[in-house]
Amino acid sequence: MKPAGIQNKEQFxxxxxxxxxxxxxxxxxxxxxxxxxxxxxxHLAEDISQEVFLRSYRKWTSFRGDSTVKTWLTTITVNVCRDKMGVRMFTEQPTDPSRMEQGRTISVEEEALEKLKKSEVLQYLLRLPLPYQEALYLYYYSDLSTKEIADATSSPEGTIRNRLHRAREALAKLINKEESTDDRHR
Structure with a gap:
């Protein structure tokens, strides 16, 4: 099911x-x-966001609209992140959004990130290998289809489906392991 709102280039x-x-x-x-x-x-995410929108502005007239606008922007975002992070991105685990700095007026972006930190599942997701994290995040948090994730990450769609399947299994094992540990401690 597609979210409501502007999806296609023709609507812009x-x-x-x-x-x-x-x-x-x-x-x-x-x-x-x-x-x-x-x-x-x-701060780096803010810089990347600015660069993503700068690139989208420059490429708007050449964007054919073969994908949804959201998928196109996600592809640009993933590519800019990979460019900025380089090799580091594949050796470090993404940070839990709950670790963001606070103490000033909350913007719309920060409010969205605040919602992310409230998700208990995200705590488990961050324990998975990076390819699983990426697949689950883009599928469940960004509401992209497997085809859209494949396009955004330059991976075959079958690989994305496989990662999602394995990530769900690994996530279930982590959650069940944690619950059984909690039950033993009660």
Whole structure:
């Protein structure tokens, strides 16, 4: 089921400047949240978000609309994160969004990230190998289909389906193990 709202390029303005405003309004929080998931650093995620929207502005007229706008922006976000993080991204685990710095007025992006930290499942997700984290995050938190994740990560769709399957199994084992440990301690 697709979320309501603007999904296709035709629904946005043809003018890149107006389209940029619409993109930022509709997908700013998604881009920020995804960048933060990959980097674990709020300031770097903000820089990446700006770069994503700058790239989308520059490429708006050449974007053919073969995918949804959300998938296109997610692809740009993943690529910018990979460019910025380089090898580090594959050796460090993404940071739990609950570790974000607080203490100032909460923006829309920060509010979205705050919702992420409240999810207990995310605590378990962060214990999984990075490819599983990525697949689960993009599928459940970004609401992308396996085809859209495959496009965004330049991976075969079968690989994404396999990662999702294995990630769900691993996640269930972690949760069940934790619950049985909790039961023994009661």
């Amino acid at each position: 303005s043809k003018d890149p400047a107006e389209a940029l405003e619409q993109l930022m309004d509709h997908y700013g929080a998604v881009v920020m949240r995804t960048a933060y998931f990959y980097t674990g650093d709020r």
